[in-house]
C-alpha cells in the first residue's frame with residue numbers, strides 16, 4: 045500500500061498536492077539550513093575576528109516584513125491548491141456514467157454491493173478501468189475508514205450517515221486497502237482488495253457473479269463431500285448469518301454465493317486456499333481475534349465437506 049504510485053484521478057490530485065507542499069517545505073529547509081551554517085561560520089568563536097552580534101531588540105523593519113510576508117506567501121501558495129483539491133474531491137454532482145458501489149463496513153470485513161448490477165460480494169471490489177466509480181460508504185456498526193491508497197484519500201465511514209467518494213481508476217491492477225480508523229480488536233485484519241480491470245474483463249466478472257450458486261453434482265448413488273457439505277451448510281448455523289442464493293439469505297456475514305471466485309477470506313487477510321478455509325472454519329477467532337463468526341465445533345469430516353462445498357462456489 046503506497047500513496048506514491050497514484051492510479052486514479054483522485055490519487056493524482058492528492059499526490060500533486062503532496063509534492064507541492066514537500067517542494068515548499070524543501071525550500072524552507074534549504075533556506076534555514078544555509079542561514080544556520082552561514083551564522084555558524086560567521087560567528088564561530090574559533091575565528092580570529094568575531095563580529096559583534098546584533099542586539100536582538102534593535103528594530104529591523106525589512107527583516108520583520110520579510111519574515112512575515114515570506115511565510116504568508118508560502119501559506120497562500122499551499123492554501124490555494126489545497127482548497128481547490130478539497131472541492132474537486134467532493135464533487136457536488138456525480139458523473140452520470142459513474143458505477144455506484146455500496147460498501148458497508150462491518151466489524152471486521154467489507155460488504156460490497158453493486159445495486160445496478162445486482163451483485164453482492166465481500167472484501168474484494170472489481171472495477172472497470174477508466175469509468176468513474178462512486179463508493180457509497182455505510183457502516184453496520186462503528187466508525188471505520190475506507191482507504192485504498194493507490195486510488196485516493198481516506199474517507200471515514202460513520203454509522204447512520206452515508207459518505208461517498210468518487211474516483212476514476214486508471215490502470216488495471218490489484219490495489220490493496222485497509223480500514224484506517226480503529227474499530228475494535230481486529231481493526232488491523234480489516235483489509236480489502238480492489239481489482240481494476242479492462243472493461244471486457246470486468247464485464248465477464250460481473251456476468252459470472254450474477255449466475256446462481258453452483259449446485260454440487262450428483263453422481264448416481266454417490267454422495268460427494270461437496271454434496272454433503274451443501275447439506276450440512278443448509279442445515280447448520282451457517283444459514284443464520286450468510287447468504288448463498290437459493291440456500292440461505294442472511295446478511296450478517298459475507299455473501300458466499302460465489303465464495304470460490306474470491307482470492308481471499310477472513311476480512312481479506314488470508315489467501316482463499318482449502319487449508320486456510322479449513323483453519324478458519326475450525327476456529328475463526330484464532331485467525332481473526334474477536335471475529336463475529338463463532339466456532340461451530342465441526343468435526344474434521346464436516347470441515348472437509350464444507351471446504352469442498354464452498355470451494356465449488358465459483
Ligand code: CUA
Nearest residue numbers: 188223225227
Ligand atoms: Cu474497521 Cu478499523
